[in-house]
Amino acid sequence: MNGPAGDGGAYVLRHVTDVTLVGDVVRFGVAALPAVELPGTPGWLTGEALTDQGVEVTMPNLPAHLELPGVTPERFEVAVSLAAPDVARIVIARPRARVHHEDASWLGIVTRPGGVEPELTDDDTWVTVAGADIRVRVRRSPFAVRVLDGAGRTVLRTAERLRQVAGFPMAPPVLAEPGTTTLQLELDTDEDVLGFGEQFGRLVKNGQQLRLRVDDALGTGTGMAYKPVPVWHSTAGYTGLFNTGAEVNADVGHVRPSVLSLRVADEAIDLYVLAGPDPKDRLAAYTGLTGRAPVPPLWAFGYWMGRCRYHSRQEMEAVARGMREHRVPCDVLHLDPDWLVVDRLNTDFVWNTDRFGERRELVTALEDLGCRLSVWEVPYLDPVSPRYREAEEHGYLVTRADGGVAHVAGTPTPDGRHRALVDFTNADARVWWQRMHDEFLDDGVAVFKTDFGEGLPDDVAPADGTPANHAHNLYPLRYNAAVSERIGSRTGRNPLVWGRSGWAGSHRYPGQWAGDAESTVAGMQATVRGGLSYALSAPGFWSHDIGGFYGPELTPELYVRWTQLGALSPLMRAHGLRPREPWEFGERALSIARDWVRLRYSLLPYLWNSATESAARGLPMLRPLALEFPDDPVCPGLDDEFLLGADLLVVPVFDDGPGPVRRRFYVPDGRWVDLLTGDAWTGPGFHTVDVALERMPVLVRAGAVIPRVDVDADVRRTDDLVGRAWTLHVAGAGDVRTELTGFDGTVTTVTVVAGEAHASGTQPVRAEVHRLDAPAMPGHWR
Incomplete structure (x- = not known):
């Protein structure tokens, strides 16, 4: 029955051949056999005897002629080590794969690899690599993996036992195909999976299929993501991190309801597993590996105002004066691309004096009115810019594999010309880019909005040799790092950017915002879901555009509801294609919005303390209820309310009418008191209230x-x-x-x-x- 040597070169890991301890790493040699996917029916087979593979040969409708592959094995190596007493690293690849020969920090995601000497035991069936609070068990034959927590509970297991009616295995533990490696895990009957970065759908990802690739998502309803992150949480008691820049496709029980299938567009699986019952402890361990965000400056927690676009200094000063005249507190005014001479998908740091006069004078004028200045940038250069030739001559631009200058992909340019990208893996290019910020910072510019960054094409040759399949998703991480670090070194304070794109590790460079939401109730809902999902994968300081960025004319009532949400978000900014100043929406909206902005300012001590805790412990300020109440089976599915810090339960109202609105929401265990009314609620349980336009439930945990x-x-x-x-x-x-x-x-x-x-x-x-x-x-x- 032996046929071709695999379908397109597919291999399934089948049998451990040898085990060695090298330093603090346990290395398993594994025989991988050629495998074929069955035509017209789910299942994978190797060339071994069907009974050895668990196939039920007595089935009356078993296909009579199966073209099976040969049985010549290919060697893979599985390296298991402990990064911490409760953190295991599992690397799976052929021996020659680069990941086996690099430090864990080689991609810039993991910053503190750590290392704990493991305890190794072998009972001839299972080999166990153990730390104080985690155990990785590898079965010799057939190959399988289990991860157990410190209490001995299995929190992760590969999916080899899941089969279709004839016994064909549907989800081999590790499947290696040309250009991809797939890890397949079994979902427990009550297991929920959350995370994978800023995803705008439901918080629980079961039933979803996600493509983790940094995209200009063109909104919050397209199915794409600005900040996907290959980090997920399982209610079974573990958190997973793929230490990769490669694209990941996560099928969370979509095709096969009991399988979490994770396909990485790379020759290797590099998986960190963080075990433990408390997801906050796991996030702390994750940020212990990948770094933590510093606390932003105090003014960052004030109200930010922006528009796409302010066209002149006079327009910006008028807005700042409007804030003062209408008695609306405001800390930051944001200036989008009109500050540039060449301003379409280009940043060359050539200030437009015709529109805005001298930069320092603008900063001083706004400062006199009580506002700091935020300035837009992108990491792209237009060929008509005078900086382009300089960058090209010095080799500062990303090149293709054939040596030509790479062009921005995924975002159309308004004039049809290509845009080049700065190569942040080139040390000289990085410094060149950073130094162009210096005069702005010296003049008093407070923060840079690091927009875009999603446009690196696939066929590139980064200067530092980063493999092309990792480069695209790592680009925004390196871009934001370069700007953030320069702000910190030049100003001597904790840096702050306002980034749109991101990947694993981007939480180190606060803050991030949710991108271009539609100005609809659906856009507001998607924004909250995206923030909650991102919080579980990139804990830190996140925000959104109050009122949404684009779309139908924003109703005054939706503007108010979104302002209430923004006032109780980690950072608060109003921004959009059209005016977002509160007096633009009528007297009632202005009055209500002003009250909520002032409420936020009154909560500045609480915001500051929550931010301090978040930075110290590696926790998000915006928290899904599942993070604080992991034992409550209702909480994982709640993605229309959240905690700000540990003690404020925020219940946004998703509506664009004048109200009142009937709002049903969940109250977790304990007694909770409304911050504004003193009304008391007891949980766990759902409650329904009528909420006037002036109101949004904000509950305080008893004892707080x-x-x-x-x-x-x-x-x-x-x-x-x-x-x-x-x-x-x-x-x-x-x-x-x-x-x-x-x-x-x-x-x-x-x-x-x-x-x-x-x-x-x-x-x-x-x-x-x-x-x-x-x-x-x-x-x-x-």
């Missing part, structure tokens, strides 16, 4: 302390709140103890007893204590 600051009509920006007394809003009647980090970084321990706050810290600060569900009770630090 929410530090706030008074915001009067004279507050222009966050700077005006530094030094003001904090008011402690306490949910519930019990005594509480907490630690609070001041805007200057000092930590104060606070105990609230009988309405009085007792503090021990470096700075005595006067404050008041308010019980959220009781009359205000005066108190003070002492």
Whole structure:
């Protein structure tokens, strides 16, 4: 029955041939056999005897003639090591594959590979590589993999036992085909899978098929993603990370309902498995491997305003004055591409003095009005720019494999000319690009919006030798890193960018925003889902365009609902093709939006403390309920509400009418109190309320302390709140103890007893204590 030597060169890993311990890495030699996919029926077969493969040969409708491949094996190596006591790395590839000969940080995703000496045991059937809180078990024959947590629970298993009626294996554990390697895992009966970056569909990915490739997604409803991340969470108790820049196709029980099939467009699987029951602990371990975001500057947590586009200095100053005249606090004004002379999908740092005058004078004028300046950029160059020839002559541009200059792909250019890309793997090109930011930073530009970055074509030859199949998805990581690091080194403060594209590791360079959402209720809903999904894969500081970027005329009511969402998001920016200033939507919208902007500013102490915790622990500020309540079976499916930090439950209202709106939402276990009304809710369970346009439910967890600051009509920006007394809003009647980090970084321990706050810290600060569900009770630090 032996036929051709595999269908297109497909191989299935079948039998462990040898096991060796080399340093702290256990290396398995594995015989992979040629395999064929059955025509017209699901299943894969090797040339081995059918009974050895578990095929039911007594089936009456078994095909009589199966063209099976030969049985000449190909050697693969599986390397298992421990990056931490609860983190295993599993590398699967042919011995010659580059991944076997590189440090784990070679792609720039993993920054701290770590290493723990494993304990190795062998019972002739299973070989076990064990750490304190994780065990990887490899079966000798037929090849299979299990991962167990510290309690001995199986959290991950390959899918070899899943078969169709005739016993043909449907999901071989590891399938190597030309140009791809597929890992296939068995989904447990109640296992949910979440993550994979900023995906705009449902938070639980079961039943979905996802293409993890950085794209100019052209909105939030196209099925593409600006920031896909090959990181996922399983409710079985593990988090997976593919240490790769290659495209990944994740089939989460879509074709085969019980299989998580992960196809990597590469010769290797490089998988990190982080085990443990608490997803917050796993995220901490993940960011321990890949790095953590610094806390952005305090002003970053204020209100940002932008438009595509402001066309002149006069227009920007008018907006800044409008913020002051309408008593709307605002910290940042954003300037899109009109600041450039050549401004269409190009950044050459040639400032347009005709439109905006001298840059330093613009910065000073806006500063006098209370606003900092944000400036747009892309990593692309137009051939008509005077910088293009310089970059080309010095070899600063990405080239194709044939040596020609590579052209931006995926985004149409308005004039038909190609755009070139800066090669950030070339050290000289990177420094050249970074230095062009210096005069802007010296003039007081506060932040750069690092737009685009999704356009690297596939047939490229990066200067540092990064394989072409990894380069596309890694490009935005390297682009944002270059800009972020220059801001930090030039200014001496924690850097901040405003990035659209991203990949694994991009969370190190805050912040990111959700791209170009449609100005509809569906666009708002997709935005929230994208943020929640991204939070589980790239924890840090994320935001979105209030009002959406494009589409139908934005109703005043949807603008208000989106502003409420933005006010309770990690970072807050209004931006779109058309005006987004609140006075553009009528008096009622202006009044309500102003109240919510001021509410955000009053919560600046809470936002600051949540950001400090997020940076220290590697957690997102915007949190799916499943992250805080992993044992609640309802929470994984909740993607229309979220936690901001650990203690504020935010319930956006997805509606574009004048209201009131009936809103059904879930309250997790415990007692929760509305921050604004004092209404109390008890969970777990669903509740339904009628919500007027002026309202959005914002609930505080019982026992939480929410530090706030008074915001009067004279507050222009966050700077005006530094030094003001904090008011402690306490949910519930019990005594509480907490630690609070001041805007200057000092930590104060606070105990609230009988309405009085007792503090021990470096700075005595006067404050008041308010019980959220009781009359205000005066108190003070002492």
